[in-house]
Amino acid sequence: MTELAEALRRQIAQTGPLTVAEYMTTCLLHPRLGYYTTRDPLGANGDFVTAPEISQMFGELIGLALAQSWLDRGAPSPFVLAELGPGRGTLMADLLRATKGVPGFHDAAQIHLVEASHTLRARQRDILAAYEVTWVDAVDEMPPMPLFLVANEFFDCLPIRQFLRDGDGWRERVVTVQDDMLVFALTDATPLAALNHRLEDTHNGDLVETCAASEAIACTLGERISTEGGVALIIDYGSEISLGDTFQAVRAQQKESPLAQPGEADLTAHVDFGALARNAAPATASALVPQGVWLERLGIVERARSLASRMTGAALENHIAGLRRLTHPDEMGTLFRIIALHDGRATPPGLEPAQ
Secondary structure (H helix, E strand, O other): OOOOHHHHHHHHHHOOOHHHHHHHHHHHHHHOOOHHHHHHHHHHOOEEOOHHHHOOOHHHHHHHHHHHHHHHOOOOOOEEEEEEOOOOHHHHHHHHOOOOOOOOHHHEEEEEOOOOOOOHHHHHHHHHOOOOOOEEEOOOOOOOEEEEEEEEEOOOHHHOOEEEOOOEEEEEEEEEEEOOOEEEEEEEOOOOHHHHHOOOOOOOOOEEEEEEHHHHHHHHHHHHHHHHHHEEEEEEEEEOOOOOOOOOOEEEEEEEEOOOOOOEEEEEEOOOHHHHHOOOOOOOEOOOOOOHHHHHHHHHHHHHHHHHHOOOOOHHHHHHHHEEEEEEOOHHHEEEEEEEEEEEOOOOOOOOOOO
């Protein structure tokens, strides 16, 4: 049992069961024992690998898509160039390298990174040492000006609550202690006004997930973009509507029970893109597009061929494998999806207006 598991057991004994959101927040962000506060979880030797760590092409194409969106809006200056949850800073570094030839883009950009982990901030500071960067704890701390933002695998880490439908009411899934072990349990059924709309598309026994933090951030982004102008590109795994249990833990690149090793595993859940789009109003949301389709529309195959012409041996094999992993339907190509929130002007490259 981890030290954090023992601390959680004591807390539950004193104050009662935890919601999944409370459990998730503590496991990830506990000031001394939390997953993100104690380590760099990324890369081949970490617990998971994100798209920017797989291939430079991912960040490059995102950078060019944001730069084109900036040009489509008259190249406003100054503007905020932001990333939510920037990991090691790899995506932002690739983005900036790819856009250095766009006239005026770097001069106008004020780089802001939203990052909670001091460990990861240190990594970002190293890789982005050539640039002036401001770190903030929340979206609303960024200055009021046009915003061009990317969030890759950020929203899946935000704490969720889970509710099981029971007739016209809902039983919340909570974390408690049984026989000295952390276990899931259910509260008594009660009507929830916030879930009344889900009575229309669920059946008895269905489980739905909600994420107040995601909805609040989407609201802030939507208001900012609607008022100041700009674009937010959100890439993550998820669907247009939440249905079913997607709460998961990953440690050493293998899935395990979310209750098995608190503080030692990454905890995530699928993103409800429909909820993001609704809460971002009055900003405009694009259609939801699979990551592989989007990258191919942006020209990743042509970029891959260009890079491959200068490679041989293991480097070439890894390059080809990276392209497949990012785009193939059996890899990240279909599981991961992208949606854009924008100011109602030109839809960002590779995407389509929502129907």
